Amino acid sequence: MIELENMYQCLGISPQVFNFGKKIETSLKERFEAIDARAEYNQMKVLKAMQENRVSDIHFAATTGYGYNDLGRDTLEQVYASVFHSESALVRPQLISGTHALHIALSGNLRPGDELLSPAGKPYDTLEEVIGIRDSVGSLKEYGVIYRQVDLLPDGTFDYENIRKAISQKTKLVTIQRSKGYDTRPTFSVKQIGELIAFVKNIKPDVICMVDNCYGEFVETIEPSDVGADMTVGSLIKNPGGGLAPIGGYIAGRKDCVDRASYRLSAPGLGKEVGASLGLNQSLFQGLFLAPTVVAGALKGAIFAANVYERLGFFVVPDSREERHDIIQAVSFGKPEALIAFCQGIQAAAPVDSFVSPEPWDMPGYDAPVIMAAGAFVQGSSIELSADGPLKPPYAAYFQGGLTWYHAKLGILMSLQKLMEEKIVTL
Numbered sequence: 001m002i003e004l005e006n007m008y009q010c011l012g013i014s015p016q017v018f019n020f021g022k023k024i025e026t027s028l029k030e031r032f033e034a035i036d037a038r039a040e041y042n043q044m045k046v047l048k049a050m051q052e053n054r055v056s057d058i059h060f061a062a063t064t065g066y067g068y069n070d071l072g073r074d075t076l077e078q079v080y081a082s083v084f085h086s087e088s089a090l091v092r093p094q095l096i097s098g099t100h101a102l103h104i105a106l107s108g109n110l111r112p113g114d115e116l117l118s119p120a121g122k123p124y125d126t127l128e129e130v131i132g133i134r135d136s137v138g139s140l141k142e143y144g145v146i147y148r149q150v151d152l153l154p155d156g157t158f159d160y161e162n163i164r165k166a167i168s169q170k171t172k173l174v175t176i177q178r179s180k181g182y183d184t185r186p187t188f189s190v191k192q193i194g195e196l197i198a199f200v201k202n203i204k205p206d207v208i209c210m211v212d213n214c215y216g217e218f219v220e221t222i223e224p225s226d227v228g229a230d231m232t233v234g235s236l237i238k239n240p241g242g243g244l245a246p247i248g249g250y251i252a253g254r255k256d257c258v259d260r261a262s263y264r265l266s267a268p269g270l271g272k273e274v275g276a277s278l279g280l281n282q283s284l285f286q287g288l289f290l291a292p293t294v295v296a297g298a299l300k301g302a303i304f305a306a307n308v309y310e311r312l313g314f315f316v317v318p319d320s321r322e323e324r325h326d327i328i329q330a331v332s333f334g335k336p337e338a339l340i341a342f343c344q345g346i347q348a349a350a351p352v353d354s355f356v357s358p359e360p361w362d363m364p365g366y367d368a369p370v371i372m373a374a375g376a377f378v379q380g381s382s383i384e385l386s387a388d389g390p391l392k393p394p395y396a397a398y399f400q401g402g403l404t405w406y407h408a409k410l411g412i413l414m415s416l417q418k419l420m421e422e423k424i425v426t427l
């Protein structure tokens with residue numbers, strides 16, 4: 001494969017780095033096969049959903065204005081409902097991000113005086129303001145929703161005893177975040193989430209269980225909706241958009257819950273009947289179609305990165321052997337130069353903006369400068385290869401995505417090349 005090695009060299013990867021990567025890749029053969037097998041299953045699941053709902057090119061036509069009788073939009077929502085084995089789904093470009101979809105699901109289903117419980121510790125940063133954990137204009141707290149939280153036990157498992165105590169007559173909705181996001185706890189498997197839902201429903205059967213599914217879609221062969229979640233929520237510029245969705249979010253679940261969310265998204269009385277798809281349907285269908293293989297590529301990249309950097313002595317979460325439940329990989333570099341070099345390598349490998357060099361900056365809302373690498377087709381898309389990290393100890397980079405495994409691989413090799421050139425690592 002001297003030809004391939006030469007091509008990598010043209011891109012700036014030295015033979016030393018190439019061969020180091022090759023050895024690691026060879027050692028991962030079995031794990032990659034297991035990922036491919038899951039992707040194959042999920043591809044069939046998506047195809048089955050598209051065939052059952054008779055997807056046709058008429059569904060790719062654009063609607064405008066109110067968007068009444070948008071056949072494509074309605075069919076896309078049925079396809080999502082089939083993939084998630086749920087009664088209904090809301091899949092819209094008007095859901096502008098994961099945070100927005102989660103906000104609509106929560107605010108559509110909670111009423112003043114209701115209690116919202118997070119039994120899995122602190123939720124994702126942006127939800128703090130949605131809920132009102134951090135005071136914020138328009139938060140659920142301002143609307144009289146009471147928030148309770150039960151932290152995880154020190155070993156990262158659910159504190160069932162205190163969860164039981166926290167559930168009261170007023171508990172209306174339980175929110176469970178599947179991915180660790182940018183936290184250090186483990187990500188939950190769908191099976192673990194199912195056990196937690198069963199526990200909660202055993203105490204209070206009518207409680208609504210919502211799962212923040214961001215970064216988790218198609219990593220396993222089942223989704224939270226298969227284990228009792230009443231609403232499963234995520235972003236289309238992460239896993240299920242397959243890199244092609246230019247915007248959007250989804251809520252899949254029980255019909256009454258999804259309907260209530262839809263009345264919040266549009267207006268009471270209007271619900272799902274309005275909302276033009278503006279010509280985006282084809283990208284949303286096609287992105288979903290590609291999502292299982294795209295997620296497989298991102299997973300291979302994450303596992304490859306964990307193995308490369310663990311071998312070099314860095315602390316990686318998840319570690320090199322752990323079973324994966326989302327696509328995020330954290331690597332702690334211990335010093336700022338290393339984090340910066342890593343992100344610059346990821347950027348240099350990108351299809352878009354490879355010629356710019358990211359620098360740390362003081363981002364609003366953060367207590368330390370943040371460095372970000374993203375050479376993406378869609379702004380902020382984190383199913384595309386991207387990395388970021390705050391410049392403070394332990395100088396950890398959070399790395400995710402890659403529309404193809406080969407691109408993820410180049411990104412990691414390039415990051416290693418930069419670390420070598422800066423004399424931070426030696427091979």
Ligand SMILES: *Cc1c(COP(=O)(O)O)cnc(C)c1O
Binds near residue numbers: 098100180235
């Ligand atoms: C990304 C993410 C969100 C928020 O999604 P945005 O699209 O960035 O608003 C929420 N929860 C988790 C776990 C996430 O990873």
